[in-house]
Amino acid sequence: MAPTPDILPISPVARLPQKPAEQEAAIQAVLDGAAFAGGRGWVPATSGNFSARIDADGIAITATGTDKARLTRDDIITVSLSDPAHPRASAEAPLHVDLYRAFPEIGAIYHVHSPAATLLSLVDAPKGAVRIQGFELQKALAGVKTHEVALDIPIFANSQDMAVLGPQVLARLGGAPAIPGYLLAGHGLYAWGRTPAEALEVLLGFEFERRRLQP
Numbered sequence: 001m002a003p004t005p006d007i008l009p010i011s012p013v014a015r016l017p018q019k020p021a022e023q024e025a026a027i028q029a030v031l032d033g034a035a036f037a038g039g040r041g042w043v044p045a046t047s048g049n050f051s052a053r054i055d056a057d058g059i060a061i062t063a064t065g066t067d068k069a070r071l072t073r074d075d076i077i078t079v080s081l082s083d084p085a086h087p088r089a090s091a092e093a094p095l096h097v098d099l100y101r102a103f104p105e106i107g108a109i110y111h112v113h114s115p116a117a118t119l120l121s122l123v124d125a126p127k128g129a130v131r132i133q134g135f136e137l138q139k140a141l142a143g144v145k146t147h148e149v150a151l152d153i154p155i156f157a158n159s160q161d162m163a164v165l166g167p168q169v170l171a172r173l174g175g176a177p178a179i180p181g182y183l184l185a186g187h188g189l190y191a192w193g194r195t196p197a198e199a200l201e202v203l204l205g206f207e208f209e210r211r212r213l214q215p
C-alpha cells in the first residue's frame with residue numbers, strides 16, 4: 001500500500017494585488033519604518049513589527065522571525081483584514097489587525113521594543129499610564145496643538161494571548177483614541193498614524209519624551 005502522502009505545506013497566502021501601486025507603497029513604508037527603528041536600536045534581535053495599510057481590507061506587515069534592522073521585501077507579507085491567517089504571520093500580528101479593523105483612518109502601525117519604552121512601561125505600570133506633559137514634541141501627535149496639555153499613554157499588562165490582549169486594548173482605547181499609541185508593560189510600544197510619515201513622527205515623539213522622562 002502506498003504511504004499516505006504528506007500534507008503539503010500551506011503556501012504563503014498571496015493577496016491578489018488589486019492595487020499594485022498601493023501595495024508597493026505599503027511595502028516600502030514597512031521597510032522604511034523598520035530601517036528607521038532598526039538604526040536606533042529599537043528592535044533588538046527579531047523583535048518589533050511594522051505594518052502599513054494597502055486598502056480597506058489589506059495590510060503589508062513584517063513576517064515572524066525576521067531581523068527588522070535588515071529587512072528585505074521577502075520578509076514582508078500581505079494579509080487580508082477579514083481573513084488574516086497567514087503561515088508567516090507574527091504572533092503579534094493580531095494586535096495590528098485589531099487596530100486597522102477598529103480605526104479605518106489608521107494608515108501605519110509601528111511596534112518597537114526600545115529599552116526606554118520597556119523600562120518606563122514597567123516603572124509606570126502600577127499607574128496604568130505614562131503621563132507626558134511639557135514637551136514640544138507632543139505636537140508630533142495628531143490633534144495636539146500645545147506642549148501644555150497632559151497626555152496619558154495607556155499601559156497594558158503584557159500577555160502572550162493576543163485573543164485576550166487585543167480586546168482589552170480596544171476596550172480601553174474606546175471609539176476615538178486620545179493618543180495614537182500604547183505600551184505593553186516590560187515589552188514595548190505600539191504607535192500609529194494616518195500615514196506612515198505620521199506614524200514615524202509619533203514614534204519619534206514618544207521615544208524622545210520617554211528618554212527625557214527616564215529615571
Ligand SMILES: [Zn+2]
Pocket residue numbers: 047048049092111112113187188
Ligand atoms: Zn513585541
